[in-house]
Amino acid sequence: MSWVILTGRQSDLDQVATPHKIITNRDYLSHPTLFRNQRPKIINLSNSYAYQSRGYYASLLASSRGHRVIPTVETMIDLSERKLYEAALPELEQALNKCRKELGGTLPRTVTVFFGIGPSKAWDRFARLLFDWFRAPALEVIINDDQQNSIKKIGFLPLGRMDADQKARFITCLGRYTAREWRDSKARTPARYTFATLIDPQEELPPSSVASLKYWSRIAEKMGVEVEPISRKDLARLANYDALFIRETTSISNHTYRFARRAQQEGMPVIDDPLSMIRCTNKVYLNELMTATKVPVPPTVMIAGPGDLQAAAQTLGFPLVLKIPDGSFSRGVKKASNLAELTELATRWLEKSDLLIAQKFVPTDFDWRIGVLGGRPLFAVHYLMAKKHWQIVNHDRRGRPDQGGIRTVSLRDAPAIVVDTAVKAASCIGDGLYGVDLKETDDGVYVIEVNDNPNLDHGCEDTGEKDEVWIRLTQWFIDRLERVGR
Template structure:
């Protein structure tokens, strides 16, 4: 059976010659779930209506329940049901639209129709792809208000049946391009059962995994029947072609990595990092509250919301102390201050960009422990040494490249039990994915500094002690969730 199945309200009225894929009536799809039992086809829902509780709506809803990927998803149907639900996408979309229109913004058409991320006006290709990244649907109709700055007044799902006759050739050509999946053959004797997407940016300065490390994983996964394919930030529309997603870019809920994670979650595919973990781990205020609520030891902390909190932080923590922007990463947005004047100056500057800061007791150590946790179980243990002549593991010199300290890998069996236990308890507060828990081992005990949702995982570093078992377990984590 074809990998793709087209759902149409009426099979008899559908142009079967326009597609090579199987066409099925929406009624039959809803009434006969046994038709695809044991199979995982990709569904393109071309029903006449996507209105709430219509057959088209239920087709997308039940496709998700049956473990099948469907376009449009129920989430997309709901997102486009009211302007306030997609309003946050408008600024980025309008910017792309106006760049494409250029000087012709005031003469833009009243409506644009986008077919599978493709527009008949090639100047608007980037806008069409971006719109499809936001709202993956067969046909999207965008209502415009032309002017010096062309405005988007409405985005709506449009049933294929409402397309004009002259539009259909473009629509079916776009559908053919979209469904022409290009899988890379796994370089192994074992046929690939699954294909995992790995989101990477080859130009990132401090990526969580190097390209060489990901190639090493691909070789191990290939022997297990899994193909690994790198994708980039422009490949969101292709994500449904894969079985799982491993994000290997620095994550942020304000950039494309969150959008990828959210889309993967909507598609029902296992993803590291998942959106909830991103939200929790990228904010140090949340982490501090969560750790304390679950009895996990953390450094003494004071939340700074305004200048009135500075004296309390100084009295409680003393100097030096560490001040952090809640969503900082890779030692950025983290500073040590040695006096009240330094604290006042730093807080005044940082509160211009963040409504909340946190100050923590300074705990000097020669290294930080990191415990890798996957699925609630320990994966690796590493000591990261402080960068030379610095108090952090990464030193960011103005205008220069980041300087990192050395490392020492430990087998899980040789890791101090107290460190391992603290790492596991901290990670389990967050979720079931992959986490890197940073800890300080002091005379007063073991303290959790933070939990990273996309920890470093490099060949020869984090896997130096446990070897390929690290990558094998990572692969199995995804596979177990695909088949469950």
């Protein structure tokens, strides 16, 4: 995918300053077929972004032509009046105060941020956050002396108002922003799309290993897709990509949700999407949803306070399983063997959560995990219980969490009732990628939970269906990109 830079005048930016194509916004507006059947990424450096100016129309029509552009017209409108960007100020002020401490207590009257990069390392946090809120090539922040309300104004800084030092720094930042990572120059098929994969290499139990993602990238490459890893620091660069695959453990309260929301706002296909996160990360919601849609789940009692504990004991018997709403990887899931254990555990957890759920204990040697993608089964595996434990992960042992083994099963060999129940459960959530955990017993099949961020590792979940798992994953994104003409 090529970069194209729009300027107000041809002389605004020397062609030797960047390897990317430079044209005027007038030429871009006058030749709607100039990049037909291409998908350039547009950097609009017009001298004015005022409503109905050439700069404004360049970004507006870039969107209609299926081109990616910064700044968007939404950003132009947001920065046209202070009252339209006031919602961003509290968070920006907080970051600015940290800059003040690192700079010895004083701030300059103005600071320029180019592509989310500040004038020095001390400005990194503020600059990234500013670019997260307002993705524009060059921004100027006017600062008051008042430490409580420091930001007087946020505005665009056109090339024509930059001095020589600012322009040199801008060109350096432009080069950094347009630089690519993990590009394989020997790709057999030219990349039509670039997918961002959000990872944390330090995560103890990631949903996919880096090695597995590199394996996927080799398969995706053959389908014309380039896969690039990004980290939590790269939110400002997310719009450079065509799709997002989140491979960190998701949570509504951390950066993974913010990435999903931003991808959705950009019109990018994303796994996991924000709504799936909201639905899957809360076991209280999942239980009610499954019950309402007649998906079988173990007998369950909602606990809103100590007064519900006796009813749970009488209804479910002991042992029973107590769960906090948003646990993951078997965290926040404990077994209570009697009323005293239940009372002690519930009392402690109710200090952090207003609701808990208690479920009938259903012992099995393994849990079924059925992967579902786009409403169709993707893979089937058995997750075996951790050694001498009743869960697939034992967090109570010292050192690293102890995980049970995995036994692969092809979809054709998995019981139809297990697969069909998993697909029905996943369809209640959405059409993304889900891992449905089920228990198969003599009394029937029960859905334990639906995971929006299921494990997917080469040599594990893909063993039964082989590379078809990764091919279908790649195609899921491509289909949605082509559906909207991106």
